[in-house]
Structure formats: C-alpha cells, structure tokens
Amino acid sequence: MASIRRTLSPAYHDRSYQNGAGFSSPSNKFLPNGNSKHFSSSTHLPFLSTAVNVVYRKGWRRSFSRCLFFFLIGFVFGITPFGHIDTDIQAKDFAFPELKPPHVNLQFDDQMVTSVSLGVKPRLQEQKEVMDLIEPLKQLIVVTPTYNRGFQAYFLNRLGQVLRLVKPPLVWIVVEEKAASFETAEILRKTGVMYRHVVCTLNSSNVKDRGVHQRNAALEHIERHKLDGIVFFADDDNVYTLELFESLGTISRFGTWPVAMLAQSKNKAILEGPVCNASQVIGWNTNEKSKRLRMFHVDMSGFAFNSTLLWDPKRWGRPFSNLIRQLDTVEGFQETTFIEQVVGDESQMEGIPPGCSRIMNWHLHLDSGNLVYPKGWLLEKNLEVTLPIK
Secondary structure: OOOOOOOOOHHHOOOOOHHHOOOOOHHHHHOHHHOHHHOOOOOOOHHHHHHHHHHHHHOHHHHHHHHHHHHHHHHHHHHOOOOOOOOOOOHHHHOOOOOOOOOOOOOOOOOOOOOOOOOOHHHHHHHHHHHHHOOOOOOEEEEEEOOOOOOHHHHHHHHHHHHOOOOOOEEEEEEEEOOOOHHHHHHHHHHOOOEEEEEEOOOOOOHHHHHHHHHHHHHHHHHHHOOOOEEEEOOOOEEEOHHHHHHHOOOOOEEEOOEEEEOOOOOOEEEEEEEEEOOEEEEEEOOOHHHOOOOOOOOOOOEEEEOHHHHOHHHHOOOOOOOOOOOOOOOOOHHHHHHHHHOOOHHHOEEOOOOOOOOOEEEOOOOOOOOOOOHHHOOOOOOOOOOOOO
C-alpha cells in the first residue's frame, strides 16, 4: 500500500497527538472518497494536486494580503500628482457660452400687423411673369388641295415628311373632289401627321376652278368647327423649308413672304412677294407686266392669316361679317382678291422673316400632263418593252 509523507507546517509542530492518531489536513476534503491515499501525484492529476497543496500550505490569507497590498500601492500612485497642475479652476471654465439673440430695436406703437410675408409670394409671382412671357405655340392649319395625277403620291409624301418635322400643334387639311380616295387616305395615315380628309362636293372640270372650290371647302370646315390657328395654303406641288413653318407661329393677323417661282417656260426664275423694312411691308416684287394691276403681288403659298378672321370678325374690328372665300376670277387675281377681304392695306401685314430676305418656298410648276394613276396605283398589265434583253 502506498503512503504519502508530508512535512508538517510550523503551525502543527507544537501539537501532540494522542493514541497515535494522525492529523486531518483540510486538503483531504477535496480528495476522492475522503481518503488521500487514492489521489496519487504520480498517477492521477499531478498538476491539480500540486496547486491544492500550495494553496493550503501557504494559506489563502497570505495571497489576499498581497493582492490588497499591491492594490493600495497602485491607488496611491494613481492619485499622486507628478507635474504642474493649474489649480485656479473656476466653474466658468466648464460653462457653456451664453447664447443671446441679436439686438432688435423694438418700437411699441399702436400698429396692427395685417399680413405676413415669408418670401414665397414674390418668387411665385416672378415664375408666373416668366410663364406669361412664354406664349404657347399657335396651331398651324395647313390646307392642301389635291387631285389624281402622275406625281400626286410623290407630292403628298414629300409634303407630309416635312410636316411631321414641324413642332405641334399642327393639323393638315387635305381636300379632294367628289370622294375621299383610298390611296390618298393611305398616304395620310402613313405620314404620322394629324390630318383631316375633306371632300369638296362641287364638281368642276377646270383646273383653276377646282383649286378655288377645294380651298373654299377647307375654309368652310375651319369656320364651322371654329379651328383656332394660322391658316396656310400649301399646294402639294410646291417645295417648302422647315424654317417657313416655324416662322408662321409669329404671325398675329396676316403674314407674307417672297416666293421663288419657275416660269412656265422653265427658262427663268421669278421672285414674287413683299419688300420689307424689318417686318413692315413697303413694296412688292414682280416681274410680270400682266400682274402689275393687282393690289397685292403675292403667290397663293406666299401668305398666311389668323383663322379667327373667318369666324370672329369682331375681334379684328371688321365692320362687315361677310364670308371670306376665294373668288372664281381671272387667273392671277385670285390671291389679291382674297387678301383684300382679310386686310385693308400693307399696314396690317407682317413681313417674315424680318427684312423678307430669305426664300423659304419654291413654286416649280412640275405638271405631268394628263397622266393619272391607275386604281390603287397598281398596273394590271406590264408596260410595253422598248429595249428587249438580248
């Protein structure tokens, strides 16, 4: 049987043991089965046994005393001043700065406050004034008479492609005779321009009279529906610039501009239209002696007017309310007789662009004779061969 011999601490040297009884160590309480013989340092947990022996040999009071001693030393060093400290510390050094409102000179009178302005109203008024200066774009009412002929599809497509580039609002009134053809309606749908397909019920075999009746049908449509905008007669065989349609929105009552025309002989060009000082009309350009008797030397596509002249004559101070229509007169005088119903003289006209120094449309007289398109613009039979393939 193994036994453990321990050296008694000085506290136990003076004790006598009776009857040969041994002493009981406090460490035996922590040993298994209350017997130390079963806890061998050589065979079971040597580290734990050594730690327990050290604690109870030296005592826990000695360890606690040392910890308390070092704690007190650290506390004393912590509160001991080792440098110069400004002892003149007052409460004002830690006080927050006093916040005072700015000085206001108050005068107590018997006045009453009737309104309070927060600076919002002037800004809103300023924005409103700016919006008032920006006028909305006027609607353009483009009137185009057309009929079945060789270049009809080409002319309508060309004019439609120009109109689709114009800033809205714009309405294109296309007038046909007798009935609205499917071919014309198909072209108008493909252009993407807002249009109205109008039919002129008056039948005329004369080309000159046909155009007059078609334009009058468009004027009647504008007057009946009270369309508000700038009316412009744009024949489909003319060539127009985008600048022209952009300039029409500046017209107040009646505007005019020069038009370049190719003579019937196709060997010279003719300039017809106003001579302007800024926007004031002071004269006319014309090269045809037969037209010098006219009051206004303007081409049919060389002027535009406000549509309210048709259905609201009181707005413009017109003393009479007769219908404004084109007259079936001698060729070359249709324009001037119509303009005489709209304005009294050149003082009521506006020249565009300022100075009337730019040509914005051309009249080329590209007629195709009596050639007409077949139904649906499709040929049922092949054309005759002029050069056979070898």
